[in-house]
Amino acid sequence: MNVRRLIPATALAGAVALGATALTSCAGTGAGAAGGGADGKLDVMASFYPLQFLAERIGKDHVKVATLTKPGVEPHDLEITPKQTGRLGEADVVLYLKSLQPAVDKAVAQSGVKNIVDAATLTPLEVHGTSGHDHEGAEGHGEEGHGEEGHGDEHGHSHGEAAEDPHVWLDPVKYAEVAKGVGAALEKADPGHAADYRKNTEELVAQLTALNTEFEDGLKNTATRTFITTHAAFGYLAERYGLDQEGISGVDPESEPSPARMKDLQAVAKKENVSTVFFETLASDKTAKSLASDTGLKTDVLDPLEGITDKSQGADYFEVMRSNLKNLQKALGNK
Structure with missing residues (x-):
């Protein structure tokens, strides 16, 4: 089976070198072992809803989660206000997905925050190619499913090189991989509650695994x-x-x-x-x-x-x- 080629408006830049947990050193931040807020909670800033959801489900009572993309705003077109930029710089942990929101990429790069998690490094991204309409079943989708066959303008706009598709959260299996990375990041940022983050991550991954089964069967x-x-x-x-x-x-x-x-x-x-x-x-x-x-x-x-x-x-x-x-x-x- 071949999936249609996606052509983002901005090409995906190289992934941030964040390692297996996509977390940089906590040294020098206000995160500490018990969170940097006055209430002792870890202050997490998520760029948009799918990452906000993970932070809330994994962090629960130990985190205070905010998002840069307000409900009803189309994330691709997000413009960040100076107030949001300042708020971003005060966060203990920032969760974002590089290339999805160019304004966020720029703000994150300038934020000075030490604990930055790029979801694009937590699960392999793919270039979804385009070809005919033949289908061989889900088991036939390997690397050959991402080929390109010259349909450059198939989606109604010009493009150069194919770029990687950032929409990993719409696949429960890949979203579970992102969840594991976010959980590991919260553990490192707030080791005092690591056991809770680990437990919550395991519960969420189990729910996503069950959702995948529902889709497979359905x-x-x-x-x-x-x-x-x-x-x-x-x-x-x-x-x-x-x-x-x-x-x-x-x-x-x-x-x-x-x-x-x-x-x-x-x-x-x-x-x-x-x-x-x-x-x-x-x-x-x-x-x-x-x-x-x-x-x-x-x-x-x-x-x-x-x-x-x-x-x-x-x-x-x-x-x-x-x-x-x-x-x-x-x-x-x-x-």
Whole structure:
């Protein structure tokens, strides 16, 4: 199975050399063994929701977690205020995913914080290539699944080299790997509560493992393996479960697809018996609804989980992922 190529608006820079735990030395910070805040809690700043969720689930009562990306804000387009920059510099631990949010990358580099965790170093990132519509099942997705076959403008904008896909949290297996790295980082930053962080990490990883099983079982038998989505964020999810993602836009949900891309998607929808065009809660649904109207398809939500709002189909990561599973089953014709 080959997954469609994702073309981010900014190329992914080299990973920060942070080691297995992605944590630099704690020396010289206010973190200490019991946290740097007046309340004794570890002050954690997360760049956006998926990392905020991990910090809250693993840290629980021992941490105070804030996020740079407010609910309802599209993370890719985040601009950081001077106040946020100052707040970032006061954190004991910073969690971010390099290349996803250029403004965050710059602020983190200038923050002076010693405990910086780059989630992009905690699980291998992949370049999701593009080829035909053949599917050999999930077990056939090795390195050959990431090949490139010259469809340079497939996602409606020009590009040079293919860049790595940052959306690792949409694959529960890879998200569990990130969780382990975040847990290890909190242990080092606050060794006095290391046993609790370890226990909480193990519990969260077990829940993510169970979620992976739900997706495997739930998407095993479907009438079609192809889905069309506004935001090409689901490459890891598609690869994990033997599906074929067709993104209207690339990694940036606000980029406009070319007329040629829209025509190509109409042909794909007909050939692959696609029933549904997915849109999301944080980005415009205009293009998705236009394509659906032109092809006589239905629309539904597939949430890339870059933030939670009152419009989200769930209150947290697990609830929204299970909503995504149900919507995929319905669209793909679960048997």
